[in-house]
Amino acid sequence: MIRTEEMLLNVGPQHPSTHGVFRIVLKIDGETIVEANPVIGYLHRGTEKLAENLQYTQIIPYTDRMDYLAAMTNNYVICHAVETMMNIEIPERADYLRVLVMELGRVASHLVWFGTYLLDIGAMSPFLYAFREREAIIGFLNEISGARLTFNYMRIGGVKWDAPEGWIEKVRDFVPYMREQLAGYHDLVTGNEIFLNRVKGIGFYSKEEALDYSLSGANLRCTGIAWDLRKDEPYSLYDRFTFDVPAFDSGDAWARYQCRMAEIEESLKIIEQAVEQFPETGEVIAKVPKIIKPPKGEAFVRIESPRGEIGCYIASEGKKEPYRLKFRRPSFYNLQILPKLLVGENISNLITILGGIDIVLGEVDG
Amino acid sequence: MVNDLLTSPAGWIHAAIFFGLGACLLMIVLGFVTYAILAERKVLGFMQLRPGPNRVGGRFGLLQTVADVLKLLIKEDTIPKAADKPLFILAPVLAFAPAFMVLAAIPFSNHLKFSDLSIGLLYYIAISGITTVGILMAGWASNNKYSLLGGMRSAAQMISYEIPLVISVVGVIMFSGSLNLTEIVEGQKTVAYMFLSPLGFIVFLISSIAELNRTPFDLPEAESELVAGYHVEYSGFRWAFFMLTEYVYLFAMAALTTVLFLGGWNPVPFLGCIPGIVWFALKFSLIVFFMIWVRGTMPRLRADQLMEFAWKVLLPVALLNIFVSAVVKELFLR
Numbered sequence: 001m002i003r004t005e006e007m008l009l010n011v012g013p014q015h016p017s018t019h020g021v022f023r024i025v026l027k028i029d030g031e032t033i034v035e036a037n038p039v040i041g042y043l044h045r046g047t048e049k050l051a052e053n054l055q056y057t058q059i060i061p062y063t064d065r066m067d068y069l070a071a072m073t074n075n076y077v078i079c080h081a082v083e084t085m086m087n088i089e090i091p092e093r094a095d096y097l098r099v100l101v102m103e104l105g106r107v108a109s110h111l112v113w114f115g116t117y118l119l120d121i122g123a124m125s126p127f128l129y130a131f132r133e134r135e136a137i138i139g140f141l142n143e144i145s146g147a148r149l150t151f152n153y154m155r156i157g158g159v160k161w162d163a164p165e166g167w168i169e170k171v172r173d174f175v176p177y178m179r180e181q182l183a184g185y186h187d188l189v190t191g192n193e194i195f196l197n198r199v200k201g202i203g204f205y206s207k208e209e210a211l212d213y214s215l216s217g218a219n220l221r222c223t224g225i226a227w228d229l230r231k232d233e234p235y236s237l238y239d240r241f242t243f244d245v246p247a248f249d250s251g252d253a254w255a256r257y258q259c260r261m262a263e264i265e266e267s268l269k270i271i272e273q274a275v276e277q278f279p280e281t282g283e284v285i286a287k288v289p290k291i292i293k294p295p296k297g298e299a300f301v302r303i304e305s306p307r308g309e310i311g312c313y314i315a316s317e318g319k320k321e322p323y324r325l326k327f328r329r330p331s332f333y334n335l336q337i338l339p340k341l342l343v344g345e346n347i348s349n350l351i352t353i354l355g356g357i358d359i360v361l362g363e364v365d366g
Numbered sequence: 367m368v369n370d371l372l373t374s375p376a377g378w379i380h381a382a383i384f385f386g387l388g389a390c391l392l393m394i395v396l397g398f399v400t401y402a403i404l405a406e407r408k409v410l411g412f413m414q415l416r417p418g419p420n421r422v423g424g425r426f427g428l429l430q431t432v433a434d435v436l437k438l439l440i441k442e443d444t445i446p447k448a449a450d451k452p453l454f455i456l457a458p459v460l461a462f463a464p465a466f467m468v469l470a471a472i473p474f475s476n477h478l479k480f481s482d483l484s485i486g487l488l489y490y491i492a493i494s495g496i497t498t499v500g501i502l503m504a505g506w507a508s509n510n511k512y513s514l515l516g517g518m519r520s521a522a523q524m525i526s527y528e529i530p531l532v533i534s535v536v537g538v539i540m541f542s543g544s545l546n547l548t549e550i551v552e553g554q555k556t557v558a559y560m561f562l563s564p565l566g567f568i569v570f571l572i573s574s575i576a577e578l579n580r581t582p583f584d585l586p587e588a589e590s591e592l593v594a595g596y597h598v599e600y601s602g603f604r605w606a607f608f609m610l611t612e613y614v615y616l617f618a619m620a621a622l623t624t625v626l627f628l629g630g631w632n633p634v635p636f637l638g639c640i641p642g643i644v645w646f647a648l649k650f651s652l653i654v655f656f657m658i659w660v661r662g663t664m665p666r667l668r669a670d671q672l673m674e675f676a677w678k679v680l681l682p683v684a685l686l687n688i689f690v691s692a693v694v695k696e697l698f699l700r
Contacts, residue, residue, distance in 0.1 A: 007511060009511050009512075015593065016593060017591065031669060121665040122582065122584065122664075122665045122666025122667075123663070123664060123666070124410070124581075124661070124662065125413060125414050125662050125663065128414040128415055128416065132415055188663070189665075192664070192665065194664055194667055195665050197668070197671055198665060198666075198667075198668055198671075346669065346670065347515065347591055347592070348585075348591055348666075348668040348669055349668070350591075
């Protein structure tokens with residue numbers, strides 16, 4: 001018997017595959033992981049505490065910086081919470097614009113995931129292809145909001161800007177183009193034997209475990225539970241569109257990949273329908289008081305972000321600022337299962353599993 | 367001329383001539399490395415919707431690599447405090463020297479060759495094995511956990527893939543009846559060995575990519591897992607040496623593939639008017655392009671899958687190839 005020794009390996013916060021400033025301290029035996037301790041908090045900015053001294057409209061830009069890959073959904077969740085408290089009716093056109101930008105954001109976010117995941121696995125090209133399409137989407141969002149990532153687009157009661165002329169047509173033309181590119185991705189990656197070997201059966205967890213760990217989004221749907229708040233608790237206009245909730249049973253990285261790729265297609269369906277139903281005219285923001293003061297009380301809303309269920313809890317004392325604000329940040333919850341999944345895996349699988357969870361550090365650290 | 371020199375008795379003048387020729391070869395190879403790196407970046411760029419180098423040296427970035435190398439030369443030479451200093455310094459040299467030594471055995475055309483070893487093929491395989499020691503040494507001497515993992519991976523990988531690589535050329539040796547690379551090329555006058563032993567060719571091509579540590583077998587330096595693998599602590603010109611090793615091996619391996627399987631400088635039928643060296647360059651470029659193409663397409667294998675693939679797939683196929691080659695030789699080449 002050869003005497004072996006366990007080694008402590010520090011992965012991150014500066015590491016190419018931790019997607020930001022995530023750090024994980026591994027105890028390894030050869031290349032096999034014996035124990036994994038994630039360390040988070042390097043990007044903590046205290047959004048929730050800061051919000052206690054800000055007016056509601058001023059909080060919106062802070063939410064952009066949480067999940068910076070899908071800032072529109074974050075914008076929406078805070079607006080939605082305040083609107084629920086104040087019972088504000090949203091003009092139809094504003095609601096359509098919100099759905100459009102959120103779904104475009106979802107496609108962009110999944111594209112970033114697809115690209116970086118393949119980069120983690122070692123394929124370089126898909127990353128650049130995915131970013132070409134993402135660039136187009138960011139162009140649309142830039143045109144409508146004036147920013148490429150931190151949009152600050154939604155307001156309580158509607159959206160800040162109406163769609164510029166020709167914008168809807170451009171988005172309409174984008175849908176078939178994106179479908180074509182998506183078929184290209186499948187040709188390049190989905191059938192690749194090496195890729196399949198890397199993801200199939202890796203990072204498996206069961207339905208029960210997924211529920212126990214409170215996973216959501218594609219991380220839950222990969223176990224076969226078709227739970228999507230857009231379908232199960234429709235908010236905004238999602239009850240007007242027909243789309244499926246893709247779910248796969250195998251519970252591994254391969255199912256999570258298939259899930260996200262299928263979700264891009266579903267989002268495209270929603271965009272297609274929203275563009276068709278888009279009202280010709282109308283207001284983009286409801287009549288809301290100059291200073292927003294939700295009544296005393298509390299509210300919790302949850303919506304489906306690209307990463308899972310994002311929730312927003314507001315406790316109001318009837319003042320301009322919230323008494324307490326809390327976000328349920330899906331990346332943070334989804335990350336909790338990581339140490340359990342890593343035990344007994346090797347370092348290559350660490351990258352596959354971590355990438356498969358799809359975390360955004362801005363959201364994990366809050 | 368070279369043939370006369372090779373067969374004539376040794377003397378100081380001959381030594382000087384060979385030294386000059388060696389220096390010439392070094393320049394040619396370095397020139398190749400410079401432009402191979404540029405070509406790789408350009409081709410990958412075209413595949414990946416980006417222009418690649420396009421500033422230094424005109425709009426094709428012709429001097430980009432030169433600028434990169436200059437930058438590496440003037441960089442501060444750092445050696446980590448905890449590193450094993452003598453080994454740390456020795457490792458890049460030990461990795462690089464064999465890469466260059468193997469070139470001596472390769473004939474580039476009928477007239478352009480620097481030696482005529484009767485065991486040319488064996489020499490190549492034996493010498494190239496030394497590089498593994500250099501890489502393992504670099505991984506160990508850096509005293510860094512990532513480089514240690516990278517070094518271990520690469521040692522395991524290079525040793526495992528050397529075996530199918532060697533066995534896959536047995537077919538070629540059987541056809542030509544010689545280990546001399548010139549004779550192997552002469553044996554392909556009528557038909558290239560890649561058609562006679564397609565299995566061997568495929569196994570050889572895959573194993574050679576693995577030997578070169580290139581995608582999809584670039585585990586030793588998997589940048590998304592091990593940051594940079596065995597050379598994570600290296601910087602400046604020592605690091606450049608590792609890169610140089612890699613590209614010189616790319617040169618050598620592509621040349622060897624051309625010699626063994628693509629018929630070296632033998633022309634394609636009916637196009638004999640084009641000189642042999644041009645054919646060699648064409649076939650050689652084809653192999654290099656193929657390797658760049660693979661890099662643009664494939665994801666990376668996992669360490670255990672890599673080993674499994676070498677021992678459970680490539681090795682049996684290579685063994686089968688010996689049998690098939692024997693049958694082919696018996697039936698068609700009598």
